[in-house]
Amino acid sequence: MKQSVKLVAGNWKMNGLGESLAEAETLAKALKEQAAACRVALCPPATLIARMAQTLKGGVVEIGGQDCHAKASGAYTGSVSAGMVRDAGAGLVILGHSERRAGFGETDADVAAKVEAALAAGLEPIICIGETLQEREAGQAVEVVSRQVAGSLPVSLAGKAFAVAYEPVWAIGTGLTPTLEQIEEVHAAVRAAMIARLGEGGRAAPILYGGSVKPSNAAEILAVAEVGGALVGGASLKAEDFLGIIRAV
Numbered sequence: 007m008k009q010s011v012k013l014v015a016g017n018w019k020m021n022g023l024g025e026s027l028a029e030a031e032t033l034a035k036a037l038k039e040q041a042a043a044c045r046v047a048l049c050p051p052a053t054l055i056a057r058m059a060q061t062l063k064g065g066v067v068e069i070g071g072q073d074c075h076a077k078a079s080g081a082y083t084g085s086v087s088a089g090m091v092r093d094a095g096a097g098l099v100i101l102g103h104s105e106r107r108a109g110f111g112e113t114d115a116d117v118a119a120k121v122e123a124a125l126a127a128g129l130e131p132i133i134c135i136g137e138t139l140q141e142r143e144a145g146q147a148v149e150v151v152s153r154q155v156a157g158s159l160p161v162s163l164a165g166k167a168f169a170v171a172y173e174p175v176w177a178i179g180t181g182l183t184p185t186l187e188q189i190e191e192v193h194a195a196v197r198a199a200m201i202a203r204l205g206e207g208g209r210a211a212p213i214l215y216g217g218s219v220k221p222s223n224a225a226e227i228l229a230v231a232e233v234g235g236a237l238v239g240g241a242s243l244k245a246e247d248f249l250g251i252i253r254a255v
C-alpha cells in the first residue's frame with residue numbers, strides 16, 4: 007500500500023496568550039532548527055497565524071488554521087474564511103474537529119462544505135473524525151467513522167492533498183488511548199471508507215491518529231499500519247514534548 011510521508015501537526019486549540027505564547031514561540035523557534043524525517047505543522051489560533059508564519063519563515067515547519075467558514079466572504083460576523091486563513095500564512099486547515107462538532111453543532115455536511123472552501127482557497131484540509139465513548143462502548147466505532155468519512159469528504163477531494171485525522175473523542179485530553187489493535191482496526195476501516203468514497207484518490211492521503219499522543223506513546227502508535235502521522239493537542243504546546251514526538255517518528 008502506498009504511504010505518503012508522515013505528518014505531525016500540533017493543534018494549539020484556544021491557547022497562546024501570555025506564558026503559553028512565550029512557550030509556544032520557544033517551541034516554534036526550536037522546531038525551525040530541527041531536522042525532521044516527517045512533515046511538521048503548527049496550527050495556532052487564527053490571530054497567531056501571521057505571527058507564527060513570520061517566526062517560522064524560511065524553515066520547513068508548516069502552518070495550519072483550526073477552522074474556516076464555508077463561504078468565501080460576506081455577512082458572517084466573527085468568522086474567518088479559508089482565503090483569509092491562507093492569506094495570513096497557513097497552508098493547511100483543521101476541519102471538523104470534535105470540539106467544533108460537539109460545541110458548535112457542525113455536521114458532516116457542514117464539514118464537507120468547509121473542505122470545499124479550503125480546497126478552493128488552496129488549503130490542504132485535515133478532516134477530523136472519531137467516535138464518542140458511548141459509541142465505542144456500543145461497538146459502533148467503525149460504523150461511526152465510516153459514516154463520517156462518507157459525509158465529510160466531498161468527492162472533489164480525489165487527487166488533492168489532504169489528510170484525515172482519527173481522533174476518538176474519549177481519548178482527547180484524557181490521557182486515555184485506544185489499544186494499538188483498536189487503532190489499526192479503525193484506521194483500516196477509515197482507509198476502506200476513503201477508497202469507497204474517492205476511489206483511487208482515497209488511497210494516498212495520510213490518516214493521522216490524534217488523542218493523548220505524547221513522547222512515550224508516539225513511536226508505537228506511529229508504527230501501526232495505516233497511521234500516517236499524528237494530530238497533537240496538549241503536547242504540542244510544550245517544546246520538549248512536541249520535539250519528543252517528532253523524534254519518535
Ligand SMILES: O=C(CO)COP(=O)(O)O
Nearest residue numbers: 017178179217218239240
Ligand atoms: O484534539 C486533539 C488534537 O486535535 C488531541 O488533543 P490531546 O493531544 O490534548 O489529547
